[in-house]
Amino acid sequence: MASGELTIGFLPLVDACLPILAHEHGFAEDEGVKLSFVKDVSWATVLDRLLYGHTDAAHMLAPLAIATTLGLGRPAQKLVAPFVLGLNGNGVTLAKVLAEKIATPGAYANPVTLGAKLKVEAAERKAAGRKLRFGVVHRYSSHNHKLRYWLAASGIRPDEDVEILTVAPPFVADALASGEIDGACVGEPWNSLCVERDVGTIVLATAQIWRRGVEKVLAMREARLDELRPQTEGLIRAMRRAGKHFVDPENFALNARILARQSYLDADEKLIARAISDRLVLTHGANPVHFPDFMFQHSEAANFPWVSQAAWLYSQMVRWDQLSFDSSDAEKARQVFRPDIYRSALSDTGDDLPAANSKVEGSVTQLTQVGTQQGSITLSANSFFDGRTFDPEAVESYLDALP
């Protein structure tokens, strides 16, 4: 059994749940790991604390871990991600007036139809000299990447036809209320807060854009992970147990209550419960709508850090930062995801471990058996909404074919 302490940085979001619940339910303690937490409100702060040793590990945007490793925006520092904290779990929320015009409030829209209507609206607003403005949580976030992916595939050029700006999650509702933005792509409970305050309407789940899109990771400095390997592997096992607990409907209310505490999310437990149960209220006063896998934290080896996911994120940085594709950067990006550590942590637990480290993303459009070290697991649909697939071995031709 591992023995040691780990300090974990996080932002108040529902998908910080696994390390928090691993601590609260004693799973980490069972592994001999004592966890403590540091809460911040900016990703820049979470990152600084990680890089300068205030924390050992952090709840982090997967693209930010890669961007930091590549030295985009600040001097390069090598980060590694041995565990994916979850897939998707974000929503696209539009200002009420806009949602009423181009969507049906109270239901999830079809991303293709909504994209087409948004394109018309965006063109009108651009012609009127008031481009539509969208908030995302960070340049290097899956929110930014998925929003842009959807816009571009809908014929809307994200950098020319609309404006995309950074808004911290807790301030998204304010920004919608003040008219600073017309829409946002953000995690929970912040979409639900917009609905609760009646300043916005949820129109899409990011799972509709990429059914199994990678979201946050547990990030560490590579050197720190080497020093803390036993307790990190203990944490990984504890977070797998926490995930099993998290997805069990029996525990929804209890876990919502824990996450709502002031020291964690400091938010309304009722709103958190909506995300946990995949039952969001999409417009003020409406009934909740069940969208299975709105958040995807555990099943189908959801926490396995597929190298192909890292490669997709790198492709989107090249795409939107107007970088030129660099095969050594692509390799560095892939190496941020560390399936070897995930495997090592879970090798004796009987947990599902995929046989491969990489897969063609978006290729699974129906239930598919994939080989594991022990047998097989069934992966359900993993598709992108436009039907494209991403082959991690052919990033350049993928980029060439994108709009």
Place this chain on the structure above:
Amino acid sequence: MKIAIVDESPARASIIEEGLVELDNREVFILTKREGLLAQIELIGPDIVLIDLGNPSRDVLEEYFAVSRALARPIAMFVDESDDAAIAASIDAGVSAYVVDGLSSNRIRPLLDLAVRRFNAFARLQSDLVEAKGKLAERELIDKAKRILMDSRRVTEPEAYGELRRKAMSSSKKIVDIAEAVVTAAELMGDN
């Protein structure tokens, strides 16, 4: 040199500003509001931005810098990598700095060191304040206990204090703990 200090705590911002007086040729701008922050930064065009580590606007600010870099106004996070110890010290003190490229390291270091000192000074002031508040609360509690003893035992104030003190010494506790026990007991007895 134009220095922008971004801090939602006006008290801390002015303490830093005060510290910057010793520097020559500086123009200091203090920004304490989240609203309109980027517009103000744009207007000022600072050479260096000092911002408290946990400020909620940091991601917004970094995005602005990333975009300005695209507009050929390069901005480096902190100082260069060789100054890692200085950066670590500033993170520990709770301040981060964004430096416009071209400002030489020997001009940045004294500024950053100063900011770190002022941040630490502010942290000390805060803990002094917490301590002072704690002391005040202790004194009020002891006064209350004295009044209870004076009323119930018909003793003078020095005698009441003497009793609290004797009890504290004989039971190896602090006077404030004994006072708290007296006040709690009185409340329980409905005597207060």
